[in-house]
Amino acid sequence: MKGLFDLQVPAMRPLWLRVTIVLATLAWTGMEIVNGAWGWAALFGAAGLWCVWQFFVTWDEEKVAAKEDR
Template sequence: MKFLDPGNPFYRPLWRRVVIVAVCLGWAAVEFSRGANAWGALFLAAGLFAAWSLLIAWRPDDKG
C-alpha cells in the first residue's frame, strides 16, 4: 500500500489534486506562522511530496 497512490481514480480530476496540495502547503504556512516549526516542516514536506506525485510526475494512465 502506497502513502499516496496517483493511480487511484480519486485523483483523476485536476481540481482535487490542486486542492490537496494547496491544503497541505496552506496548513504548513499556518503552522509556521504560529511558531510550530516541526509541524510546519512536516506539512511542508507532505505538500511538496503531494505536488510532485499529483502535479509534476502525474500521468493520466498511471496504474500504480
C-alpha cells in the same frame, strides 16, 4: 511505489481535487510557521511537496486509468 505513498489512484483524477489538496497542505504549513510550530510545519510542508511531485510532476494518466480498469 505501492502503498501509502502512491497517490496516483483513480480517486485523485479530478484536477480540482489535486489542486485543493496541494493548496490545503501548503496553507496549513504556513499557518504552522506563523504559530511557531516548526515540526508540524516541516511535516505538512513535506506532505505538500510530495503531493506536488505526485500530482503534477510524475502524474501518469495512463497508469491511473489502468488502475481504474482493474
